Amino acid sequence: MKLELRDITKRFGPLVANDHISITVEPGEVHCLLGENGAGKSTLMNVLYGMYQADEGEILLDDVVQAFDGPGDAMRAGIGMVHQHFMLVPVFTVAENVMLGQEETAFGGRLDLAGARKRVREISERFGFDVDPDARVEDLPVGVQQRVEIIKALSRDASVLVFDEPTAVLTPQETDELMGIMRQLREAGTAIVFITHKLREVREVADRITVIRLGKVVGEASPTASNGELAALMVGRSVSLVVDKTPATAGEDALVVEHVTVTDPSGIVLVDDVSFTVRRGEVLAIAGVQGNGQTELTEAIMGLEPVRSGHIVLDGREVTGRSVKQILDAGVGFVPEDRKEDGLVGEFTIAENLMLDRADSAEFVRAGTIRAAERDTFADEKIAEFDIRTPGRTTAAGRLSGGNQQKIVLARELSRDLRLFVAAQPTRGIDVGSIEFVHKRIVATRDTGVPVIVVSTELDEVVALADRIAVMYRGAIVGIVPATTPRDVLGLMMAGELPAGTELAA
Amino acid sequence: MSDTTPQHGGTTPPSDSSTPIDGTTDGSVGTPASDGSVGTPASDGTVGTPVSDDRLQDVVAGAPHLMTDSATDSERREGRWSDAMQSIVNGSVLTTVLAVVLALVASGILIALTDKDVQAAAGYFFARPMDTLRAVGSAVGGSYASLFQGSVINFGAPTAAAAIAPITRSVDYAVPLVVAGLGVAVAFRAGLFNIGGQGQVLIAAGTAGWVGFSFDLPAAVHIPLTILAGIVGGAVWAGIVGLIKARTGANEVVLTIMLNYVALYLLAFALRTPGLLQAGGSPNPISPATKDSALLPGLFGPRFGINVGFLVAIAAVIVVWWLLNKSSLGFRFRTIGENPRAARVAGMSVPRLTIWVLVISGGLIGIAGAYQVEGAVTTGFTSGIDAGIGFDAITVALLGRSKPWGTFWAAILFGVLKNGGYAMQAANSIPIDIVDVIQALIVLFIAAPPLVRAIFRIPQPGARRRTKQPSKRKAVAA
Numbered sequence: 005m006k007l008e009l010r011d012i013t014k015r016f017g018p019l020v021a022n023d024h025i026s027i028t029v030e031p032g033e034v035h036c037l038l039g040e041n042g043a044g045k046s047t048l049m050n051v052l053y054g055m056y057q058a059d060e061g062e063i064l065l066d067d068v069v070q071a072f073d074g075p076g077d078a079m080r081a082g083i084g085m086v087h088q089h090f091m092l093v094p095v096f097t098v099a100e101n102v103m104l105g106q107e108e109t110a111f112g113g114r115l116d117l118a119g120a121r122k123r124v125r126e127i128s129e130r131f132g133f134d135v136d137p138d139a140r141v142e143d144l145p146v147g148v149q150q151r152v153e154i155i156k157a158l159s160r161d162a163s164v165l166v167f168d169e170p171t172a173v174l175t176p177q178e179t180d181e182l183m184g185i186m187r188q189l190r191e192a193g194t195a196i197v198f199i200t201h202k203l204r205e206v207r208e209v210a211d212r213i214t215v216i217r218l219g220k221v222v223g224e225a226s227p228t229a230s231n232g233e234l235a236a237l238m239v240g241r242s243v244s245l246v247v248d249k250t251p252a253t254a255g256e257d258a259l260v261v262e263h264v265t266v267t268d269p270s271g272i273v274l275v276d277d278v279s280f281t282v283r284r285g286e287v288l289a290i291a292g293v294q295g296n297g298q299t300e301l302t303e304a305i306m307g308l309e310p311v312r313s314g315h316i317v318l319d320g321r322e323v324t325g326r327s328v329k330q331i332l333d334a335g336v337g338f339v340p341e342d343r344k345e346d347g348l349v350g351e352f353t354i355a356e357n358l359m360l361d362r363a364d365s366a367e368f369v370r371a372g373t374i375r376a377a378e379r380d381t382f383a384d385e386k387i388a389e390f391d392i393r394t395p396g397r398t399t400a401a402g403r404l405s406g407g408n409q410q411k412i413v414l415a416r417e418l419s420r421d422l423r424l425f426v427a428a429q430p431t432r433g434i435d436v437g438s439i440e441f442v443h444k445r446i447v448a449t450r451d452t453g454v455p456v457i458v459v460s461t462e463l464d465e466v467v468a469l470a471d472r473i474a475v476m477y478r479g480a481i482v483g484i485v486p487a488t489t490p491r492d493v494l495g496l497m498m499a500g501e502l503p504a505g506t507e508l509a510a
Numbered sequence: 511m512s513d514t515t516p517q518h519g520g521t522t523p524p525s526d527s528s529t530p531i532d533g534t535t536d537g538s539v540g541t542p543a544s545d546g547s548v549g550t551p552a553s554d555g556t557v558g559t560p561v562s563d564d565r566l567q568d569v570v571a572g573a574p575h576l577m578t579d580s581a582t583d584s585e586r587r588e589g590r591w592s593d594a595m596q597s598i599v600n601g602s603v604l605t606t607v608l609a610v611v612l613a614l615v616a617s618g619i620l621i622a623l624t625d626k627d628v629q630a631a632a633g634y635f636f637a638r639p640m641d642t643l644r645a646v647g648s649a650v651g652g653s654y655a656s657l658f659q660g661s662v663i664n665f666g667a668p669t670a671a672a673a674i675a676p677i678t679r680s681v682d683y684a685v686p687l688v689v690a691g692l693g694v695a696v697a698f699r700a701g702l703f704n705i706g707g708q709g710q711v712l713i714a715a716g717t718a719g720w721v722g723f724s725f726d727l728p729a730a731v732h733i734p735l736t737i738l739a740g741i742v743g744g745a746v747w748a749g750i751v752g753l754i755k756a757r758t759g760a761n762e763v764v765l766t767i768m769l770n771y772v773a774l775y776l777l778a779f780a781l782r783t784p785g786l787l788q789a790g791g792s793p794n795p796i797s798p799a800t801k802d803s804a805l806l807p808g809l810f811g812p813r814f815g816i817n818v819g820f821l822v823a824i825a826a827v828i829v830v831w832w833l834l835n836k837s838s839l840g841f842r843f844r845t846i847g848e849n850p851r852a853a854r855v856a857g858m859s860v861p862r863l864t865i866w867v868l869v870i871s872g873g874l875i876g877i878a879g880a881y882q883v884e885g886a887v888t889t890g891f892t893s894g895i896d897a898g899i900g901f902d903a904i905t906v907a908l909l910g911r912s913k914p915w916g917t918f919w920a921a922i923l924f925g926v927l928k929n930g931g932y933a934m935q936a937a938n939s940i941p942i943d944i945v946d947v948i949q950a951l952i953v954l955f956i957a958a959p960p961l962v963r964a965i966f967r968i969p970q971p972g973a974r975r976r977t978k979q980p981s982k983r984k985a986v987a988a
Contacts, residue, residue: 308855329857340855349849360845361856369838376836 005066005082005163006030007052007195012061014047021047023219024061028197029093029164034186037199038215038225040435045199048216049166053085084157088169090149094142099124101141103158103396127155131188141434147178154185165189166197171205175293176463176495183209201238201436203231204464213491217372239436249447251473255284258455259305259424264314266300266479270432274300276479277314282424282455285444289487290459291468293498297479298459299341302428305457306338307331319423325360332361335423339413339430347413350402354394357401358416372417374501385416391441392494407438414445425449428459438481463491472477483507519543584694602911605962609955610923612962617948619652621940625649653938660933661926675814676929682815684925685885686711686878686899688823691906691917692830693744693874698912699834700867701847706751707900709773710744710872715895717743718776719797721803722883723890732803737822737880745869745878747773752868756861763870770900778893786983789890796890806885819881823918826874831914833870843867875903905953924949 007029014022094175104119124137211223215237259282266275266365303309340346383397390411431439470487474499486509631641667673697704718740731961751765780786781795806817845853908936910916931945
């Protein structure tokens with residue numbers, strides 16, 4: 005089926021999220037929508053899927069104008085969506101999830117599970133998915149869960165499939181498999197819309213590329229365009245994708261983590277006997293697929309998570325079991341993984357957020373009263389220094405974009421005297437321009453001699469920043485390797501394998 | 511008056527996060543400045559937010575530090591005014607006022623329906639409809655007129671002094687609600703629901719009452735000492751909750767409400783036990799009268815209701831305003847209220863702060879307990895001494911949006927309603943319970959701002975903000 009969006013315009017108050025966007029997707033074609041966060045890609049897809057009503061423009065399927073009042077209408081018309089966050093019920097089986105929302109019942113309201121199983125098997129066989137219809141979704145690896153989403157869409161005879169940032173949660177290998185699946189679907193005549201901001205994937209699978217910036221189509225590109233060209237189109241200026249950094253001049257050991265084990269309250273091991281050392285003036289990147297213990301490891305270092313056994317020593321002083329306050333006071337800067345939940349108070353002003361972890365330091369407080377003048381001067385300085393785009397220091401932090409929110413956290417943490425800097429997913433969900441900025445600041449921090457830990461699930465980021473890379477899998481470190489390690493080796497390590505003959509660093 | 515049932519209590523929701531901080535509404539502080547002077551690099555760069563017209567402001571963002579002090583000052587002053595304007599326009603104040611109006615209208619209907627004249631006239635409504643309407647008008651109008659005259663200004667009074675006497679008596683009713691409302695508001699702002707005002711008032715009345723009737727001291731010492739005893743009583747009683755919550759993570763709603771019963775029966779027990787709180791020579795569960803030296807002296811003589819307690823309440827408003835808006839401790843309170851996870855990551859001790867919040871909250875409510883024995887019921891108290899203040903305080907804090915001055919005015923309104931209710935009952939034989947209905951309806955309408963807005967066809971406040979948020983959430987997803 006051919007999908008055509010004609011002059012779609014969607015406004016939210018004075019904000020134009022989609023400004024006369026027109027795209028066409030032919031059957032048997034992968035059409036990539038490339039754009040930064042907030043460019044309007046998801047709004048466009050939500051219009052297509054019937055979640056929003058377009059203010060202007062129309063949606064055509066095979067040249068017939070459609071009117072979707074909700075996702076149900078869109079699904080019936082043959083549009084399927086694979087969401088970034090899976091819409092699956094974890095405790096249901098694959099077959100149950102696939103039939104959810106279009107349950108077929110036999111006499112007396114009995115569910116026709118056998119039919120659903122058969123359908124799952126048919127689709128899996130056709131595309132070589134290898135999915136067991138009776139497996140419980142929560143027991144399946146993330147990549148397979150995503151296939152369940154695809155099966156779900158296909159079982160509703162979707163002939164237009166929308167993939168919304170499908171690779172965010174996948175290992176490099178799983179990503180490759182997904183690319184293969186997309187190619188297969190294309191051969192079968194499905195029209196595919198692939199939304200992403202990862203340039204490499206685009207070039208690998210796309211037939212056509214449409215770049216969206218600030219709600220407008222800014223251009224089309226061919227898959228042969230270089231990364232730099234695509235990035236420049238996305239951002240509207242040339243960006244350097246390579247982080248400029250000199251080789252590390254690593255000094256003495258600063259942070260020593262020895263045999264650290266963290267468990268959850270029920271005793272399940274989350275961090276499994278992890279040991280590593282970070283030296284002054286180097287960046288140790290901790291790579292791995294989301295959920296392999298990186299979060300808990302950083303929280304253990306910060307004193308947010310109790311250490312079951314092992315030692316954490318900073319500059320010769322034991323910090324295991326200290327309170328968060330003591331660890332912050334010892335000179336540890338921390339950019340938490342989930343900045344909205346852990347890093348900022350969304351309702352507070354920028355100025356207030358900038359002094360959040362110094363609410364009782366003499367710098368900002370005198371006689372129990374917050375020194376408003378100092379707070380505001382400091383805020384203005386940091387807003388300028390970190391290029392935080394805001395109408396003013398009194399704007400609520402929650403109203404800024406992800407990139408600007410991250411700059412607040414970064415500004416706050418980097419403006420103390422640091423002896424260790426821990427940044428967890430420092431560029432998750434932020435725009436390319438801000439990523440460049442954040443990376444530069446991290447390298448600059450390293451160059452002042454501060455030991456840095458960067459936790460990231462993005463291989464690109466790991467490779468760009470790291471001096472050494474520790475790969476985590478199921479709570480343990482698979483190996484610590486030099487930054488020059490090839491990507492395919494890192495990918496295998498992220499799946500828990502350490503290929504024989506891999507050069508280890510420390 | 512001395513009823514202790516949790517009439518407005520229960521599960522009153524917090525005033526949510528609609529206006530948690532003074533001064534978050536930014537207004538547009540964008541001052542014109544040339545790009546170059548600001549020093550923000552890459553002025554053509556990416557705008558993370560999808561708002562394209564932010565770009566101009568972005569460039570200007572770094573400018574304020576270039577301004578002179580006086581400019582910053584006037585900007586700050588302007589900011590305060592624009593904040594006030596914003597919050598009026600954006601509906602928090604407007605919807606509150608309209609909620610009060612709606613509650614009065616709805617109660618007016620009740621008054622009309624139960625009025626005998628109206629019922630009689632409605633019998634021949636189709637013959638002479640005007641009679642019914644006239645009866646409705648006189649019933650509702652008359653009731654509210656006597657409510658107003660009995661609680662604010664009595665226009666029929668012979669002298670000016672007598673004319674303003676009603677409002678001073680209303681303030682008298684309002685004083686304990688001001689301080690107790692502040693206590694609840696402080697807890698609200700820190701994300702805690704102190705439903706235990708009743709228990710804290712009772713314990714505070716017990717401790718303050720004991721100090722009040724046991725000692726012979728000069729008034730200058732006795733009055734503050736008695737108030738202090740009330741503060742300590744309330745603080746300890748709420749502090750117990752803080753301690754248990756901090757240690758075990760127990761839910762403070764359950765704890766405070768259960769401690770209400772403990773306090774109620776503990777006080778009843780003490781009042782029945784000679785040597786504790788029971789007055790000698792009487793079998794009744796009543797305490798001895800408060801000594802004269804502990805009584806709060808009137809500010810303008812006995813004819814007016816206002817006494818020194820009013821000054822204490824004003825002082826409490828100012829202290830709480832400082833605490834919440836200016837102090838480091840209050841900053842931390844608000845942080846744990848808005849986002850306890852971020853508070854923890856920022857090195858704040860959430861359990862310790864929780865204890866402090868409840869101690870301060872209980873201490874403020876304790877002042878209300880002291881006021882009850884020093885100003886309201888001075889001839890010896892019973893276990894009904896709390897007079898429903900603990901629960902009314904929740905309503906007051908809610909109505910005042912947990913802001914110090916908002917709470918103050920809400921308490922004054924409640925004092926007016928309470929005082930006027932008596933006048934209405936006397937003049938129009940409307941049951942005083944209608945006042946409770948009005949109070950409950952106010953809360954109901956406040957809890958449902960969209961309803962009020964729909965009735966008055968007010969546009970959604972910050973409609974822009976609301977639609978912006980989903981698009982921003984998507985921004986992360988995209």
